[in-house]
Amino acid sequence: MKKFFVCALMATLLAAVPAFAQKSYVNGIDPNYPPFAYVDEKTGQPAGFDVDSLNWIAKTMGFEITHKPMAWDGIIPALVAKQIDMVGSGMSITPERAKVVQFSDPYWTVSRVFLVPANSNLTAADILSQKIKLGVQRGTSEANAIKQEQQEKGYPFELRFYESAPLAVEDLLNGRIQAALMDELPADDAIAKGRAVKKAGTHGKPDGFGVALRKDDKELRALIDEGYRKLMADPYWKELQKKYLNK
Ligand code: ARG
Incomplete structure (x- = not known):
């Protein structure tokens, strides 16, 4: 009993001293x-390739991490306002974002694809040249890129904006839109879950994913970069790819 109290006391003291607390x-x-x-x-718990990667990195590099679900559209302002400390959630490294935040070294590369209903005949060329409705997730790199491209090239489609990629897939299935543009892996995920959709070609250049951090947060940047280097050299990296990405 006495031992317990001494331990508890020591733990409390250690936690109170910043140098010892994680x-x-x-x-x-x-x-x-x-x-x-x-x-x-x-389980009601955050999960996924990025979540598990960062949990491993936190354990290895000696810090604690929690994952806070929030709206994608406001996630960078939340980072800048210090409501969160990082965004490790399939975020593409883009020059626009890099004006406001810094990115870790890239840890993954993805292509963007058009997704259409399984019984559709639309090709990527059709999607860019017809008066269809095209869904994208609000606040994504692909939404901004296609909007800009449309302005430059005068594509006739009408853009529809969604809170998440799965919501765009729902509207594909009920016919409110004829195609959606998203990263390849969420598209594969919808197909793997048996949604009646298929890919209709890639669009644009592949994107690199990085962890977004506040520009002045050099300490966390170093922890994340070093953590990913260690993770990529560990067998767990392959395990994660098998578990989440069918690689
Ligand atoms: N790669 C795109 C982006 O960075 C889509 C990412 C969407 N990721 C997400 N977690 N919602 O904007």
């Missing part, structure tokens, strides 16, 4: 971006 960071995630980040329906 730092604790909050990662903002989009809860609807499987397989990179999502909230597991059974």
Whole structure:
């Protein structure tokens, strides 16, 4: 009993001294971006390739991490306003974002694809040249890129904006839109889940994913970069790819 109290006392004292207490960071995630980040329906816990990667990195590098589900559209402002400390949630490294935040070294590369209903005949060329409705997730790199491209090239489609990629898939299935543009892995995820959709070609250049951090946060940047280097050299990296990305 006495021993317990001494231990408890020591733990309290240690936690009160910043040098001994583990730092604790909050990662903002989009809860609807499987397989990179999502909230597991059974456990109610954040899960996904990025969530598990960062949990491993936190354990290895000696810090604590929690994952906070939030709206993708406001996630960078939340990072800048210090409501969260990082965004490790399938975020593409883009020059526009890099004006406001810094990115870790890239840890993954994805292509963008058009998704159409399984019984559709639309090709990528059709999608860019017809008066169809095209769905994208609000606040994504692909939404901004296609909007800009449309302005430059005068594509006739009408853009529809969604809170998440799965919501765009729903509207594809009920016919409100004829095609959607998204990263390849969430598209594969919808197909794997048996949704009646298929890919209709890639669009644009592949994107690199990185963890977004506040520009002045050099300490966390170093922890994340070093953590990913260690993770990529560990067998767990392959395990994660098998588990989430069918690689
Ligand atoms: N790669 C795109 C972006 O960075 C889509 C990412 C969407 N990711 C997410 N967690 N919602 O904007």
